[in-house]
Amino acid sequence: MRTKKANPFDALYSPVAVTASLLALWEIGVRALHVNSVILPPPSEIMQVLIERRGLLLSHLSSSLFLIVCGLALSVVGGVSVAIAFTFSRKLREGVYPILIISQVVPKVAIAPLFIVWFGTGTLPCLLLGFLIAFFPMTINSVLGFQAVDEEIHRMARAFMGSKRQIFWKVQFPNALPYIFSGMKISLTLVIIGDVVSEFVASQEGIGYLIKLAGGLLDTPLMMAAITALSLSGLTLYWMISQLERRFVYWQVDPDSILGAGG
Amino acid sequence: MTALVLTDQSPLPEGQKASLLGTSRAIREECIDATTLQLTNVGKIFDQLEAIRSISLAVAKGEFVSLLGPSGCGKSTLLLMVAGLITPTSGNVIVGGSDVRTPRADVGVVFQTPILLPWRSVLDNVLLPIEFLNLPRKNFIERAYALLKMVRLEDFAGALPRQLSGGMRQRVSICRALINDPSTLLMDEPFSALDAFTRDEMSVDLLRIWQTYQKTIIFVTHSIREAVFLSDRVFVLGNRPATIIDEMKIGLPRPRALEMMEENDFNQYVRHLRCSIEAGHAY
Numbered sequence: 001m002r003t004k005k006a007n008p009f010d011a012l013y014s015p016v017a018v019t020a021s022l023l024a025l026w027e028i029g030v031r032a033l034h035v036n037s038v039i040l041p042p043p044s045e046i047m048q049v050l051i052e053r054r055g056l057l058l059s060h061l062s063s064s065l066f067l068i069v070c071g072l073a074l075s076v077v078g079g080v081s082v083a084i085a086f087t088f089s090r091k092l093r094e095g096v097y098p099i100l101i102i103s104q105v106v107p108k109v110a111i112a113p114l115f116i117v118w119f120g121t122g123t124l125p126c127l128l129l130g131f132l133i134a135f136f137p138m139t140i141n142s143v144l145g146f147q148a149v150d151e152e153i154h155r156m157a158r159a160f161m162g163s164k165r166q167i168f169w170k171v172q173f174p175n176a177l178p179y180i181f182s183g184m185k186i187s188l189t190l191v192i193i194g195d196v197v198s199e200f201v202a203s204q205e206g207i208g209y210l211i212k213l214a215g216g217l218l219d220t221p222l223m224m225a226a227i228t229a230l231s232l233s234g235l236t237l238y239w240m241i242s243q244l245e246r247r248f249v250y251w252q253v254d255p256d257s258i259l260g261a262g263g
Numbered sequence: 264m265t266a267l268v269l270t271d272q273s274p275l276p277e278g279q280k281a282s283l284l285g286t287s288r289a290i291r292e293e294c295i296d297a298t299t300l301q302l303t304n305v306g307k308i309f310d311q312l313e314a315i316r317s318i319s320l321a322v323a324k325g326e327f328v329s330l331l332g333p334s335g336c337g338k339s340t341l342l343l344m345v346a347g348l349i350t351p352t353s354g355n356v357i358v359g360g361s362d363v364r365t366p367r368a369d370v371g372v373v374f375q376t377p378i379l380l381p382w383r384s385v386l387d388n389v390l391l392p393i394e395f396l397n398l399p400r401k402n403f404i405e406r407a408y409a410l411l412k413m414v415r416l417e418d419f420a421g422a423l424p425r426q427l428s429g430g431m432r433q434r435v436s437i438c439r440a441l442i443n444d445p446s447t448l449l450m451d452e453p454f455s456a457l458d459a460f461t462r463d464e465m466s467v468d469l470l471r472i473w474q475t476y477q478k479t480i481i482f483v484t485h486s487i488r489e490a491v492f493l494s495d496r497v498f499v500l501g502n503r504p505a506t507i508i509d510e511m512k513i514g515l516p517r518p519r520a521l522e523m524m525e526e527n528d529f530n531q532y533v534r535h536l537r538c539s540i541e542a543g544h545a546y
């Protein structure tokens with residue numbers, strides 16, 4: 001039971017203080033030691049680039065974010081669907097599931113150049129790589145969630161004449177929601193990696209492309225600004241997933257609560 | 264109300280046993296109307312381990328029967344066979360005139376733990392069997408509230424299970440078992456996880472429900488006092504494999520109140536049943 005409504009900003013207080021101190025230390029250190037900004041620009045300079053070149057950053061960020069969100073959505077829909085198919089078809093589960101697990105030995109970013117051969121450059125290979133990386137944890141987590149129903153709950157449902165289909169939609173599916181949301185969080189970080197790596201090699205736009213371009217020009221402040229912008233966007237997406245989780249997994253105590261005292 | 268306890272190992276000479284079986288069959292046919300539930304030579308073997316041997320008993324419509332025995336004696340297995348959740352290795356279970364092979368709508372089950380779905384409100388948990396039976400939900404909402412009122416939970420219809428105490432959750436699970444108005448209620452040590460005060464309170468609640476809704480109840484317990492307080496008849500089950508070692512009709516007047524537990528009559532029943540259980544352990 002949520003006895004007291006914790007102020008969400010209470011939990012942020014310490015991390016924000018630590019981050020601010022580290023940034024201050026960085027700023028002072030770089031200035032005191034006269035470090036060239038090509039090697040390591042001070043935070044203030046990164047901030048300045050973020051503001052002054054926001055048009056450039058935003059245009060690349062938006063194309064990356066579009067691919068990230070699409071890749072994530074595809075992997076969620078695909079992963080959950082495949083997991084549902086596995087739950088209903090024993091043949092499919094026994095035939096395909098082991099292959100899916102073994103296929104994870106292949107490091108997927110290594111496939112990125114292959115994707116250029118197959119799909120050319122542009123958005124398609126980026127989208128596909130992000131999807132491919134994020135699809136697997138979504139599937140695994142959904143399968144685990146569908147299976148993680150206690151035997152006694154199954155027995156109760158059978159005692160009250162639940163059919164296999166009814167038991168799935170009324171028991172197994174809601175039971176899997178917490179697993180699906182933690183899968184989404186894992187997949188989000190992976191889809192970002194997949195997207196940036198594929199933009200390094202296969203794209204003329206996006207944050208990955210901008211980072212590579214700025215690197216070639218030795219424009220370190222722009223690189224850092226691009227990385228910062230991407231990180232902040234990732235954090236925002238993560239937060240949005242957490243909010244959705246709170247909304248849909250209302251019966252559980254918030255698993256992300258830093259205080260861990262929901263009740 | 265008739266009780267027929269026939270086991271293959273009864274210590275009677277062959278001829279006499281045969282004639283006894285013949286007689287009981289005649290009696291059984293006479294009171295077929297009253298008998299709603301009947302077990303004939305039911306046995307269960309799990310991987311060569313014999314859990315239950317040749318149990319026969321009959322329960323009359325509206326009767327409250329307890330199966331009493333030590334933990335792990337197989338009484339829950341017996342109940343799950345009546346529920347159609349476990350298939351007997353031998354013998355058969357007949358409820359309402361037909362053979363039990365799978366769970367059926369006219370039998371409600373209350374398990375040892377409430378087993379509520381945590382994402383469903385109390386009301387939605389009570390209505391779960393209605394959804395499983397593909398019946399129109401709206402027709403049963405009123406009944407769900409009536410049942411919740413019966414167990415004093417009408418104010419908690421919208422609450423989630425985690426907001427309730429253990430006793431309240433078990434009361435919700437009783438409402439769930441009764442929502443589609445089954446003729447028979449099977450209860451598998453439903454109060455064993457609760458504290459003594461809650462247990463007594465629940466026993467009184469259960470008797471009130473039983474009298475209001477006129478259900479046939481089979482109640483599994485390892486508490487002698489609980490069995491005596493609740494039942495019309497108590498079957499004592501012996502250990503490994505489970506067989507019926509004693510049967511006792513409880514003649515205490517109804518309605519029963521908790522004060523009866525201090526009375527002499529009550530304690531005589533308890534003493535007698537304790538002796539049976541101890542005797543059962545001796546061999």
